[in-house]
Amino acid sequence: MTTAKQLFSLQELDLVLDRIRKVTQKAEGELNVGIGMERLEEELQGEKTRLAEFQSQHKTQQQDSEAQRERSTRLDEQLYDGSVTNPRDLESMEQEATNVRNALEKVDAQLAKLGLRAEESQGRCDDLEKQLAETSSTWKKRRTELEEELKSSNAEISLVASQRDEMAAILDPASVQQYENLRRTKGGLGVAMVERGLCQACRMSLPTQQRQKVRSAHLTVLCSSCGRILCTT
Numbered sequence: 001m002t003t004a005k006q007l008f009s010l011q012e013l014d015l016v017l018d019r020i021r022k023v024t025q026k027a028e029g030e031l032n033v034g035i036g037m038e039r040l041e042e043e044l045q046g047e048k049t050r051l052a053e054f055q056s057q058h059k060t061q062q063q064d065s066e067a068q069r070e071r072s073t074r075l076d077e078q079l080y081d082g083s084v085t086n087p088r089d090l091e092s093m094e095q096e097a098t099n100v101r102n103a104l105e106k107v108d109a110q111l112a113k114l115g116l117r118a119e120e121s122q123g124r125c126d127d128l129e130k131q132l133a134e135t136s137s138t139w140k141k142r143r144t145e146l147e148e149e150l151k152s153s154n155a156e157i158s159l160v161a162s163q164r165d166e167m168a169a170i171l172d173p174a175s176v177q178q179y180e181n182l183r184r185t186k187g188g189l190g191v192a193m194v195e196r197g198l199c200q201a202c203r204m205s206l207p208t209q210q211r212q213k214v215r216s217a218h219l220t221v222l223c224s225s226c227g228r229i230l231c232t233t
């Protein structure tokens with residue numbers, strides 16, 4: 001004969017297991033989610049790509065600028081060294097020199113803009129790298145804490161679980177089954193204490209006859225209100 005009291009003791013171990021498992025799940029969840037390192041890494045990768053693009057554009061424009069500058073110098077030399085005397089040739093050469101100077105100005109303005117963008121992008125990369133290093137060191141500490149927590153929780157679980165199994169092994173299987181079914185359907189509580197005539201799970205007052213039955217300990221009495229197995233101290 002399995003008494004309600006024995007089932008209540010079994011439930012106390014089950015509740016301890018529930019509590020530790022909850023802690024374990026929380027720690028595992030936190031370990032799985034991490035703390036946003038991936039987002040930062042992605043952001044940094046994107047910024048590095050943009051920086052490389054600015055630098056490559058800057059290089060191309062710089063080459064363009066140098067070529068235009070050389071051309072402008074050469075045209076100026078030709079214009080003033082007296083080698084060209086034909087007025088029409090001189091006029092078209094002057095026009096060309098003006099065009100080249102205008103183009104050079106545009107390229108230089110573009111170059112300055114790209115230089116500024118590259119500088120800003122470099123600044124963002126530096127910030128992100130710093131953030132990433134800080135986050136990484138914070139996470140390293142937290143991860144160690146969580147792993148320690150999991151280790152001790154798992155050790156506690158296996159200890160309590162073996163006590164629970166030992167206890168369940170000496171009880172009547174049908175009673176354990178009934179208790180487990182109730183626990184599953186009634187929010188983790190299959191057995192309820194009766195105190196001052198009240199079922200401690202649903203707080204309903206029990207009829208006198210039912211209270212007497214519970215005290216007899218030779219019967220399995222279910223709460224008429226919530227259906228749990230009733231137990232007294």
Ligand SMILES: [Zn+2]
Pocket residue numbers: 192199200201202203204223224225226227228
């Ligand atoms: Zn009840």
